[in-house]
Amino acid sequence: MNYGDLTLHTDKYQINMMYAHWRNGTDRQKAAFEAYFRKLPFGNGFAVFAGLGRFVEYVRGLRFDDETLRYLAEQEEGYESAFLDKLAGFRFTGDIWSMEEGALVFAGEPLVRIEAEAFEAHLLETALLNFINYQTLIATKAARIRQVAPDDALLEFGTRRAQEADAAVWGARAAYLAGFDATSNLRAGHLFGIPTSGTHAHAWVQMHDSEEEAFRLYAQTFPLQVTLLVDTYDTLRSGVPNAIRVAKWMEDQGWRMQGIRLDSGDLAYLSKEARAMLDQAGLEYVKIVASNDLDENIMLDLKAQGARIDSWGIGTQLITAADQPALGGVYKLVAKERDGEWEPVIKISGNPEKVTTPGAKDVYRIIDRGTGIAIADYVALTDEGDVRSGEPIELFDPAHPYLNRTVSDYEALPMLTPVFRRGELVYGQPDLTAIRSGHRRQLAMFRREHLRKLNPEHYPVYLSVKAWKQKTELIRKRKT
Ligand SMILES: Nc1ncnc2c1ncn2[C@@H]1O[C@H](COP(=O)(O)OP(=O)(O)OP(=O)(O)O)[C@@H](O)[C@H]1O
Ligand SMILES: O=P(O)(O)OC[C@H]1O[C@H](OP(=O)(O)OP(=O)(O)O)[C@H](O)[C@@H]1O
Numbered sequence: 432m433n434y435g436d437l438t439l440h441t442d443k444y445q446i447n448m449m450y451a452h453w454r455n456g457t458d459r460q461k462a463a464f465e466a467y468f469r470k471l472p473f474g475n476g477f478a479v480f481a482g483l484g485r486f487v488e489y490v491r492g493l494r495f496d497d498e499t500l501r502y503l504a505e506q507e508e509g510y511e512s513a514f515l516d517k518l519a520g521f522r523f524t525g526d527i528w529s530m531e532e533g534a535l536v537f538a539g540e541p542l543v544r545i546e547a548e549a550f551e552a553h554l555l556e557t558a559l560l561n562f563i564n565y566q567t568l569i570a571t572k573a574a575r576i577r578q579v580a581p582d583d584a585l586l587e588f589g590t591r592r593a594q595e596a597d598a599a600v601w602g603a604r605a606a607y608l609a610g611f612d613a614t615s616n617l618r619a620g621h622l623f624g625i626p627t628s629g630t631h632a633h634a635w636v637q638m639h640d641s642e643e644e645a646f647r648l649y650a651q652t653f654p655l656q657v658t659l660l661v662d663t664y665d666t667l668r669s670g671v672p673n674a675i676r677v678a679k680w681m682e683d684q685g686w687r688m689q690g691i692r693l694d695s696g697d698l699a700y701l702s703k704e705a706r707a708m709l710d711q712a713g714l715e716y717v718k719i720v721a722s723n724d725l726d727e728n729i730m731l732d733l734k735a736q737g738a739r740i741d742s743w744g745i746g747t748q749l750i751t752a753a754d755q756p757a758l759g760g761v762y763k764l765v766a767k768e769r770d771g772e773w774e775p776v777i778k779i780s781g782n783p784e785k786v787t788t789p790g791a792k793d794v795y796r797i798i799d800r801g802t803g804i805a806i807a808d809y810v811a812l813t814d815e816g817d818v819r820s821g822e823p824i825e826l827f828d829p830a831h832p833y834l835n836r837t838v839s840d841y842e843a844l845p846m847l848t849p850v851f852r853r854g855e856l857v858y859g860q861p862d863l864t865a866i867r868s869g870h871r872r873q874l875a876m877f878r879r880e881h882l883r884k885l886n887p888e889h890y891p892v893y894l895s896v897k898a899w900k901q902k903t904e905l906i907r908k909r910k911t
């Protein structure tokens with residue numbers, strides 16, 4: 432069994448729709464799908480797009496091997512063998528555009544657009560949403576955490592609490608691209624080149640007759656990078672004094688202790704007391720790491736209390752996005768081919784938020800030329816031509832039509848980048864370091880009011896007048 436093969440990492444109904452298309456001779460009919468979410472997570476003002484790296488590898492690796500085909504042949508649907516033969520030759524041959532990882536993205540705008548034969552486009556939905564919903568959620572959570580501790584070291588400690596192995600490593604990657612500094616997960620380090628770091632567990636101390644002996648042996652083993660966990664017995668009476676003794680002993684050997692870690696109790700009080708004790712011993716250089724079910728809200732509160740924490744180990748709350756464990760990204764058909772032409776399609780719903788916006792669309796980030804600051808995103812139909820020409824555009828918010836305005840002195844940055852063209856990968860994926868700096872550059876383009884963690888100002892996503900008219904026209908048609 433190859434646990435790494437993701438070809439069947441899809442919902443059965445996708446294969447069934449592929450089969451039905453094939454049986455009805457419509458499998459080569461083109462379809463345009465868009466993936467987007469309707470609501471930003473955590474009440475945040477933006478989300479950080481992530482998941483493209485894995486999606487690209489998934490699309491490239493889509494092959495139905497013999498074992499997969501044998502399994503499909505056993506299904507009660509009774510797929511005909513000629514269909515399975517077609518699957519045996521499956522390759523993705525369509526076009527994909529996507530936001531780049533690290534980009535700031537917003538509700539209601541396409542994050543990924545896929546134009547491909549219906550047969551292929553259906554297959555990709557489940558895995559695409561699985562990857563981008565999770566990774567975007569974790570990257571966004573990580574960005575919130577980074578925001579409350581802009582200058583501190585952030586360590587991702589979540590693996591033991593993650594929703595299984597994939598979530599741990601891809602979550603570690605998402606956290607890193609949105610501003611974390613290191614992960615404790617060695618596999619994530621190995622796979623993605625993320626810096627790794629580690630202290631030690633309480634068990635190391637418990638394995639020895641005395642805490643001081645445990646500390647000394649650990650320090651001797653890792654003289655250049657030791658951080659000692661000081662809360663196994665009593666943080667201020669035993670842990671910190673023992674760490675100080677060992678740090679002094681290290682100085683005698685010509686070494687410097689890196690840090691101590693606090694993992695329980697009142698982290699504000701303990702960090703202040705520990706800092707004072709370390710400083711009094713002339714150990715100003717020894718850093719204080721804190722962990723214990725931390726999130727951005729507790730961290731902000733700890734800072735408000737004057738906590739003296741240099742470095743934060745964050746696990747459960749980050750890797751499970753505990754306050755909102757799912758992002759509701761969807762994948763919707765926006766156009767289909769008819770007689771060689773694209774025809775926009777709509778999905779109507781009693782819930783206005785769920786009515787889709789027909790037609791294949793591009794996203795432009797409208798930048799004020801005077802300030803260099805992003806003022807809105809603009810979603811226009813792909814057949815409206817290139818918005819970058821600089822013509823005045825009418826910014827129109829369907830939810831608030833009276834808030835219309837026209838902008839002329841702007842730069843429009845196209846946000847959806849070609850990733851696959853006729854099945855060929857045309858996107859040179861940046862390495863993680865470049866993605867991280869791209870993310871920081873993106874943040875710098877936004878007003879602080881849109882970025883703040885609590886009650887951020889809404890960043891507008893406008894729809895072109897043509898796209899809006901097409902939508903209302905289709906709603907009218909479908910309702911009559
Ligand atoms: N000064 C503080 N202000 C606000 N929250 C804090 C402060 N100090 C610690 N916390 C947080 O309060 C929670 C305390 O959790 P809990 O009671 O389970 O920990 P503990 O009893 O100190 O340690 P443990 O059970 O892990 O031995 C944690 O989320 C921790 O990060
Ligand atoms: O608290 P998190 O943000 O999830 O960070 C990871 C936690 O994992 C370790 O704890 P351990 O597994 O020993 O559990 P405990 O400290 O909660 O008992 C470590 O000491 C952190 O407290």
Ligand SMILES: O=C(O)c1cccnc1
Pocket residue numbers: 588589615628629630631692722744746
């Ligand atoms: O290295 C650490 O201190 C660590 C790693 C994972 C989880 N908790 C702590």
